[in-house]
Amino acid sequence: MSTVTGYSKGQIRLHWIVAALIVIQYVFHDAISHAWRAIGRGLEVEFSPMILLHVVAGVAIGLLALWRLAIRARRGAPKPPAGGNPVQDLLAAAVHWLLYALMLALPLTGLIAWFGGVRSMGEAHELLKGVLLILVGLHVLGALVHQFVLKDGLMLRMKRPAD
Numbered sequence: 784m785s786t787v788t789g790y791s792k793g794q795i796r797l798h799w800i801v802a803a804l805i806v807i808q809y810v811f812h813d814a815i816s817h818a819w820r821a822i823g824r825g826l827e828v829e830f831s832p833m834i835l836l837h838v839v840a841g842v843a844i845g846l847l848a849l850w851r852l853a854i855r856a857r858r859g860a861p862k863p864p865a866g867g868n869p870v871q872d873l874l875a876a877a878v879h880w881l882l883y884a885l886m887l888a889l890p891l892t893g894l895i896a897w898f899g900g901v902r903s904m905g906e907a908h909e910l911l912k913g914v915l916l917i918l919v920g921l922h923v924l925g926a927l928v929h930q931f932v933l934k935d936g937l938m939l940r941m942k943r944p945a946d
Contacts, residue, residue, distance in 0.1 A: 787859045789945025794858070797851050798941060801886065804840045804847070805919065811836055819896070819905060838897065845890030848883055861945070864935040871925075878921050885915045 790798070814833030821828050828834075863872040889911050896905035929937035 787861050787945060789861050789940040789943065791854070791858060792944035794851065794854055795941055795944055797847055797854070801844055801847050801851070804844050805886075805915070807840050808837065808844070809916070815897070822900075823902070838893075841890040841893050844886050848886035852883060861940055864929070864933075864937050867933075867935070875925055878918055878925065882915070882918050882922060885911055885918065889915060 811833055814831055815837040818828040818831075818834055863875065889908060892904045892908040892911060895901050896908050926938055926941075929935055
Protein backbone atom coordinates (compact mmCIF):
# COMPACT_ATOMS: atom_id res chain seq x y z
CA MET A 784 0.00 0.00 0.00
CA SER A 785 1.42 3.36 -1.00
CA THR A 786 1.54 6.36 1.30
CA VAL A 787 -1.45 8.65 0.77
CA THR A 788 -1.36 12.38 1.45
CA GLY A 789 -5.08 12.87 1.94
CA TYR A 790 -8.46 11.22 1.80
CA SER A 791 -10.26 10.36 -1.42
CA LYS A 792 -13.49 12.06 -2.46
CA GLY A 793 -15.35 8.89 -1.47
CA GLN A 794 -13.75 8.77 1.98
CA ILE A 795 -14.62 12.43 2.57
CA ARG A 796 -18.22 11.94 1.48
CA LEU A 797 -18.63 8.84 3.63
CA HIS A 798 -17.18 10.70 6.63
CA TRP A 799 -19.70 13.55 6.33
CA ILE A 800 -22.65 11.25 5.55
CA VAL A 801 -21.92 9.18 8.66
CA ALA A 802 -21.46 12.36 10.72
CA ALA A 803 -24.88 13.59 9.56
CA LEU A 804 -26.48 10.22 10.33
CA ILE A 805 -24.99 10.25 13.84
CA VAL A 806 -26.45 13.72 14.41
CA ILE A 807 -29.84 12.45 13.18
CA GLN A 808 -29.61 9.54 15.62
CA TYR A 809 -29.08 11.86 18.57
CA VAL A 810 -31.64 14.46 17.52
CA PHE A 811 -34.44 12.02 16.72
CA HIS A 812 -33.86 9.28 19.31
CA ASP A 813 -36.83 10.21 21.51
CA ALA A 814 -39.35 8.01 19.68
CA ILE A 815 -37.34 4.83 20.02
CA SER A 816 -36.32 5.66 23.61
CA HIS A 817 -39.97 6.14 24.63
CA ALA A 818 -40.95 2.97 22.78
CA TRP A 819 -38.17 0.97 24.46
CA ARG A 820 -39.28 2.15 27.90
CA ALA A 821 -42.90 1.30 27.05
CA ILE A 822 -41.89 -2.19 25.96
CA GLY A 823 -40.00 -2.57 29.25
CA ARG A 824 -43.28 -1.80 31.06
CA GLY A 825 -45.09 -4.44 29.02
CA LEU A 826 -46.99 -1.98 26.83
CA GLU A 827 -47.64 -2.49 23.13
CA VAL A 828 -45.77 -0.14 20.79
CA GLU A 829 -46.53 0.81 17.19
CA PHE A 830 -43.62 0.90 14.78
CA SER A 831 -43.72 4.61 13.87
CA PRO A 832 -41.84 6.42 11.08
CA MET A 833 -39.50 7.97 13.68
CA ILE A 834 -38.63 4.54 15.06
CA LEU A 835 -38.06 3.34 11.51
CA LEU A 836 -35.79 6.35 10.86
CA HIS A 837 -33.68 5.45 13.90
CA VAL A 838 -33.38 1.80 12.88
CA VAL A 839 -32.58 2.55 9.22
CA ALA A 840 -30.08 5.29 10.08
CA GLY A 841 -28.38 3.00 12.60
CA VAL A 842 -28.08 0.16 10.09
CA ALA A 843 -26.79 2.64 7.50
CA ILE A 844 -24.11 3.86 9.93
CA GLY A 845 -22.94 0.30 10.54
CA LEU A 846 -22.83 -0.55 6.83
CA LEU A 847 -21.13 2.72 5.90
CA ALA A 848 -18.56 2.17 8.66
CA LEU A 849 -17.76 -1.23 7.16
CA TRP A 850 -17.43 0.40 3.75
CA ARG A 851 -15.13 3.07 5.18
CA LEU A 852 -12.97 0.39 6.81
CA ALA A 853 -12.78 -1.55 3.52
CA ILE A 854 -11.66 1.58 1.65
CA ARG A 855 -9.16 2.37 4.38
CA ALA A 856 -7.75 -1.17 4.23
CA ARG A 857 -7.40 -0.96 0.44
CA ARG A 858 -6.30 2.68 0.06
CA GLY A 859 -4.84 3.61 3.42
CA ALA A 860 -5.11 6.84 5.36
CA PRO A 861 -2.79 9.83 5.56
CA LYS A 862 -0.20 10.01 8.29
CA PRO A 863 -0.47 12.62 11.05
CA PRO A 864 0.95 16.05 10.19
CA ALA A 865 4.73 16.30 10.35
CA GLY A 866 6.20 17.71 13.53
CA GLY A 867 3.25 16.65 15.66
CA ASN A 868 3.26 15.35 19.17
CA PRO A 869 3.56 11.52 19.36
CA VAL A 870 1.17 11.37 22.33
CA GLN A 871 -1.44 13.44 20.47
CA ASP A 872 -0.96 11.28 17.38
CA LEU A 873 -1.53 8.14 19.45
CA LEU A 874 -4.61 9.66 21.10
CA ALA A 875 -6.00 10.66 17.68
CA ALA A 876 -5.48 7.14 16.33
CA ALA A 877 -7.15 5.62 19.41
CA VAL A 878 -10.14 7.95 19.07
CA HIS A 879 -10.50 7.09 15.36
CA TRP A 880 -10.40 3.33 15.95
CA LEU A 881 -12.79 3.58 18.90
CA LEU A 882 -15.18 5.62 16.74
CA TYR A 883 -15.09 2.86 14.12
CA ALA A 884 -15.71 0.23 16.80
CA LEU A 885 -18.68 2.17 18.15
CA MET A 886 -20.11 2.78 14.67
CA LEU A 887 -20.27 -1.03 14.42
CA ALA A 888 -21.20 -1.88 18.01
CA LEU A 889 -24.05 0.61 18.41
CA PRO A 890 -26.12 -0.62 15.44
CA LEU A 891 -25.47 -4.22 16.47
CA THR A 892 -26.50 -3.73 20.10
CA GLY A 893 -29.49 -1.66 19.02
CA LEU A 894 -30.71 -4.30 16.57
CA ILE A 895 -30.28 -7.12 19.09
CA ALA A 896 -32.09 -5.10 21.77
CA TRP A 897 -34.96 -3.95 19.55
CA PHE A 898 -35.60 -7.02 17.42
CA GLY A 899 -34.30 -9.63 19.85
CA GLY A 900 -35.74 -8.08 22.99
CA VAL A 901 -32.42 -8.50 24.81
CA ARG A 902 -32.49 -6.01 27.66
CA SER A 903 -28.74 -6.19 28.36
CA MET A 904 -28.05 -5.16 24.76
CA GLY A 905 -30.37 -2.17 25.24
CA GLU A 906 -28.41 -1.20 28.33
CA ALA A 907 -25.11 -1.64 26.46
CA HIS A 908 -26.53 0.46 23.60
CA GLU A 909 -27.38 3.29 26.01
CA LEU A 910 -23.93 3.15 27.61
CA LEU A 911 -22.14 3.10 24.25
CA LYS A 912 -24.27 6.02 23.04
CA GLY A 913 -22.73 8.20 25.76
CA VAL A 914 -19.22 6.96 24.97
CA LEU A 915 -19.78 7.79 21.28
CA LEU A 916 -20.87 11.30 22.19
CA ILE A 917 -17.70 11.82 24.23
CA LEU A 918 -15.48 10.47 21.44
CA VAL A 919 -17.20 12.59 18.79
CA GLY A 920 -16.58 15.59 21.06
CA LEU A 921 -12.89 14.68 21.34
CA HIS A 922 -12.70 14.19 17.57
CA VAL A 923 -14.22 17.62 16.90
CA LEU A 924 -12.08 19.24 19.59
CA GLY A 925 -8.95 17.70 18.08
CA ALA A 926 -9.89 18.99 14.62
CA LEU A 927 -10.48 22.48 16.02
CA VAL A 928 -7.13 22.45 17.85
CA HIS A 929 -5.41 21.52 14.59
CA GLN A 930 -7.29 24.26 12.74
CA PHE A 931 -7.02 27.17 15.18
CA VAL A 932 -4.11 26.40 17.53
CA LEU A 933 -1.63 24.28 15.56
CA LYS A 934 -2.69 25.71 12.18
CA ASP A 935 -1.18 22.69 10.43
CA GLY A 936 -3.81 22.31 7.68
CA LEU A 937 -5.02 18.95 8.96
CA MET A 938 -8.69 19.79 8.33
CA LEU A 939 -8.00 20.40 4.64
CA ARG A 940 -7.67 16.61 4.28
CA MET A 941 -11.36 16.28 5.08
CA LYS A 942 -12.36 19.12 2.73
CA ARG A 943 -10.23 18.58 -0.38
CA PRO A 944 -9.80 15.14 -1.94
CA ALA A 945 -6.25 13.95 -2.57
CA ASP A 946 -7.07 12.09 -5.78
